Amino acid sequence: MSKNHLIALFWILLLPAILSAQGLDTTKIDEVLGRPGQKSGDVYRVGFPRTDLHVKVGDVEVRPGLALGSWAAFSGNDEHAMVMGDLVLLEKEVNPVMLKLRAANFDITAVHNHVLDETPQILYMHYLGHGPVVELAKSLRAALSVSQTPLGKPAPAQPSEPAAFVKTVEATLGAKGTWNGGVLGFGIPRAEPITEDGITLTTPQGVAEAINFQEAGPGKIATTGDFVLxxxxxxxxxxxxxxxxxxxTALHMHMLTENPRLFFMxxxxVGSPDVVAQGIKAALEKIHTK
Known part of the structure; x- marks a missing residue:
């Protein structure tokens, strides 16, 4: 084999590793989706809160950060990217959005409820796509555009003092949460590695124990989320x-080819902060988390 052939072979073998190491140019994603996301390790996650919806469960007005946040998590590199996520949809939006995603060769991995007795009824569509990152972002925006999901650049978040219940919940769970938009959120990773299509997933890709809390009247909080089991x-x-x-309120899958097999509960x-937090703690003690 000639020297030139050896050099060519070297670059053919090395190029995928170089591209992977370069990661994603997140500015391209921002330009297409019209909003910035958040980088966590090698994953870039963009949120689309359904601030247009006014959802109630009983007497509780559900904040967008509690259970109404669509999201997309991008990983890989610009030419060979993966995006996965969860879209919060009204019933009438489900099939138009699904048609757009399938036309772009996205996999639909689940459609189902997360809560019960909410008004209006909300459904959640989980999806997975592979391809050049710009094309994935364009396809996702096109799908969202046939729903009423707000797609304009969001207003900057206004900082607020954490509610009084935050200290109680954090002390009970023995973990520090994130306070944003009137919601206290936790993402507690599982102990073992989780893969999808052979790719190791991380917390921003929806495989952590996701637990959210908000105020629900005098002396009460509401909690919802999903345990990954x-x-x-x-x-x-x-x-x-x-x-x-x-x-x-629900037990089902979110993905199709994950390993190990996962169930999302x-x-x-709604109750007093100490009682609700003790219940969540008791459940977490049954789960193999880090």
């Missing part, structure tokens, strides 16, 4: 939640 954890977690009057409860 392996099969052997499902029923012990149900029992822990039931013992603390926390309602299980959604929940809802």
């Amino acid at each position: 392996i099969a052997s954890e499902v029923n012990p977690v149900i029992s822990a939640l039931e013992a603390h009057d926390i309602q299980v 959604h929940f809802w409860s």
Whole structure:
């Protein structure tokens, strides 16, 4: 083999690693989607809160950050990217959005509820796409455009003092949450690695125990989210939640080819901060987290 052939072979073998190391040019994603995201390691996550919706569960007005946040998590590099996420949709929006995503060769991995007895009814569409990052972002925006999801550049978040319940919940769970938009959120990673299509996933890609809290009237908070579970954890977690009057609102999958097989359990409860937090803590003790 000639020297030139050896050099060419060297670059052919090395180029994928170089491209992967370069990661994503996130400015291209921002330009297409019309808003900035947040970088966490090698993942770039962009949120689309449904601030246009006024959803109630019983007497509780659900804040966008509690359970109404569409999102997209990009990884890979500019030419070979992956995007996965979750879209918050009204019933009438589901099929128009699905048609757009499927036309762009996105996989639809789940469509279902997360909460119960909400008005109006909300459905959640999980999806997965592969391809050049700009094309993925364009396809996602086109799909969102056939819903009523606000796509304009969001106003800067106004900082606010954490509510009084935050200290109680954080002390009970033994973890520090994130306070944003009147919602206290936690993302607690599982202990074992999780892969999808052979790619290791991280917390921003929807594989952490996601737990959110907001005020729900004098002396009360509401909590919802999803526990990410392996099969052997499902029923012990149900029992822990039931013992603390926390309602299980859904149990299903979000992905198609993940390893290990995961089950996502959604929940809802309204009560005093200490009682609600103790119930969440009891459930977390049944899960193999870091």
